Amino acid sequence: MALVGEGIGASMNVRRFRFGPLVAASVIAIVASTACGSDNGAGQDTSAPPPASASVPSAADETAVRGLLDKINEAWARGDATAYASFHTADADLIDFRGTHAAGRQAIIDLLQPAFDGVLKNSRVEARIVDLRFLASDVAVFHTEGKIVPMGDNSIQTFVATKGPDGWLIAAFQNTRIQAGG
Template sequence: MNHNSTIEADTAAVRALLERTCEAWGRGDGAAYGESFTADATDVTFVGTVYHGGEEIGRAHQVLFDSFLKGTRLAMKIVDIRFYGPDTAVVVSHGDVYKTKPKKLGKVQTYTVVRQQDGQWRIAAIQKTKRQNLMEAISFRFQPASRPRTSR
């Protein structure tokens, strides 16, 4: 397998991993959601809660799926996937939780994903941040040089 086809296969595998998290969320299946994470993963929610390990992440999400996240789905648009060696990638995505139809994707997620010894890609870390569009616009207006070269 040449380098480009390896990258294409790994990119497809990482995308499939993140799609599985969305599917597990949509089913309200905390265990399946947690299985997408490494045993020592870190999940930092947009409200600042920190969960450790796939088992805890899955258990906590099951509680949420059974209560105020009941019947919700997870929308995600991958913005960038960058590989750092053969077994590590960083993924930036926009996403949000919805019930009937996804609205504006108001969160930014940064994933660190790793290929484990069994050959499967899993999430080692995720940081979710709620976008503050008004604050961002004000910052760019008064400090235009702070605007990223590419706004996504």
């Protein structure tokens, strides 16, 4: 989620942006999509049906991917950056609302733990999944809307999750503030 305050991560191993194959594929997949859906049923699904070669996710896979949001939010509420990072792939990309890029679990820990010990102490994330799609049997993209309580502004987040030997993990995360009127 978003980080609040000046200088967070300024002296840490945090990079501005790295376009690896996973990030490039994620950006292409996201740009190619027509719109974010909504769980409230108000929107009309105008997306094309999945290609015949795409596999339909199992109920267990969908539950596991949705459960990632609960797991990271629980780790956030505990102020535990190590637990938070453990639900990410070893080479995960996390980009906060300021554009700060943390590449890999250790960089995520280095970015978040000082914030959890400081400006984000005793905060929690309130977010809900507004769209979830499986691009393949082992790749899912989901969008959430939410904020950090008590001090955050409304944001939309994009997650890319992958299924590997350790189950479903977050491979990429992008957080963006929702602008007024948007």
